[in-house]
Amino acid sequence: MSSTDLTPADFAKLPRQHDADQLTRPSLSYWADAWRRLRGNPRAMASLGLILFLLAFVTVGPAVWTVDPSAQDVDQIGIGPGADRHVTLTAPLTPWEPQTMAPPKASTDNPLGFTLAEPATTQAVRLTWVDHDSPHRLYRNLFAPADTGSYGLPLADLDTPYFEDRLDLQPETYYYTLVALDAAGEETDTGVTLTIDVTRVISFAEARERGLIGPDEKAEIGQTLELAWHPLGTDYLGRDMLARLMYGGQVSLFIGLLAPLAFVLLGVVYGSVAGFLGGAVDQAMMRFADFVVALPFLLFMILFKVVFGIGPGESGILPMLAAMIILLWPAPARLVRGQILQIREEGYVSASKLLGATTPYVVGRHMLPNTLGVILVTITFQVPSAIFTEAFLSFIGMGVAPPTPSWGAMCNEGIKSMLTRPHELLFPAIMISATVLAFNLLGDGLRDALDARMRGAE
């Protein structure tokens, strides 16, 4: 009942409230608003973080990890990350006199009497077997022949009942297979496979040379030393992967960032001139752009590389950059021209002109800032394709010249030993993929944040 008990005081005029008119938030500029929207997009922010990390990796990284990317560690060739880096100090290799040794005995399991004469080390693997009249053929494989159906690398055809293998031995497990040959030199069914673990050794002189033992330091044979640390392993020439990834990233990101920046800017100038002048000039300029667009891009990239040629000692980065700029400007030029044509008809441009603004002022003050969002998004989306192009060219051997590392060139080297040393392919591939992924996601985010018309479109 109380709600109906109204007093005259309830009908008194309230003081006028101004709260609703008050701006509670500061007025946001276009860029501040775009940044606010971008910050609200976790995917875009994560990719921005990843990009900053990658940039730090290639710029600050070499200052922190100061290993020379072209220095070879011949004791640790093609080792994976986290590989055992202990090495046993041993006496220098002495010549082998297998004739003086007691000959091995054949058994039912081992009809050829195929045995390891001495402990296998990275210096040498010494094998003996029972002497027959017929010759034998010796194979070496990194995989069990039973699994792969192949004996692997044929080392030699031998008349002697012994063999010393010193060919590129790594501290791994090898499968040696000895096959008896018949009189015609054809393989018989008699074959024996030995599984041999090779241990890594180093002689005293070598250890001193590599700086593992100080000049005045004493060391004993059989002592265990520790080799240099390679957190991500080494490549097929024993070069540190982490250092190469850092320096390779400099090349890849340099091309990936600078090329889009350069050809988009060229396109912006070309497109805005065409769009602003209009008429016959515009038509002629755009026809020319159409021709360049029609050129098959990668074919001409390759052609450019051939035309420019790479002299000795050059890395081939600049020809690649030049070719990309010459071939890729028309797409942004078309985009900007379309934008300019649209903006030219806007009211604020007419108003500015009416107030006496000069053409450069109108273009610089009103037209370009209004296309900046589109331009920024275009650049972001061009970065992945530039990085892909660099990787593709380096992969087919048309990109940067060795020994300059780039992620694409490293993939090209790594793919050859993919089965035995996957890390050589995997790490650069991950770097390329992460970079491309980050720029793609950032591009999506930027497009959503900057360009209301394209928002939500994929």
Next chain:
Amino acid sequence: MMEYAAKRVMLGLLTVWFIASATFFGMHAVPGDPLSGEKALTPQIRANLEAKYGLDKPLATQYWIYLGNIAQGDFGISYTQENRRVNDIIREHFPVSATLGILAIVFAGVGGVLWGALTALYRNRWPDVVIMFLVILGISVPSFVMAAISQWSLVNLNQIAGGTVLPIGGWGSVWHMVAPALVLGLSTMAYLTRLMRSSMLEVVNTDYVRTAKAKGIPATQIFSRHQLRNAILPVITVLGPAIAGITTGGFVVEIVFAIPGLGRYFVQAIQQLDYTVIMGTTVFYGAFLVFMVILVDLIYSFIDPRVRVDQ
């Protein structure tokens, strides 16, 4: 329609001429010449060889002869493979690349349209999230890495199965084509999926779809008759550029899978600096791509008459 087609073909021919000229003058700007090989030639032999290949004539004359030969479809003789005509090389190896490319396009087109439609229908639910994640991954991994990964998986698959489920490389049977075609089509498929998704999202809530729903038409029929048909249109326009992408992507796949296609031949010719083969294949590929794009555009303008008005 005929006028539009004629105009496009004329422009296409002009573009091919542009490509041919750019290739010709580009290759002539290369330092050195095809005859400066490892062996030093006596002036007499050199003069004979130059006469044989027409290199003794002035550049303008060479250009005219070159254009005349291309107009007749003659790309000359390889420099490194004695007396092998570039036409024979193209005739022999292009069908392999084309077969692979067509398979990849079919795979990319069908896959892209279906996945894209599916993600749009299940927008923001788990099929959408999972597929779009895979799509982003497919766009971000370079084709040679994909090729390597697929080969590595095939090796392991064959080992587990204890036989050859799918061959790891080479060419010959239909089975040889499966893995390379999948790898080749993958990035295009990812791209088409994205495109199809956004196109489908525009269509999903249009008035005519609502009307169809109101009339009680079953969802499957709305999907196939009203949504898919309209959403597929923009996808067709990018098929032209996609063919170009697949052709060049084919280079890598052909190298990794050891397929005797024209792409692998082209890369080989570049490494050996075989001038006529490089020029011949560039012009051939260029012309092929230009006319594929025109063909796709013409088909598109046939399907969607609105395009013709815009041109």
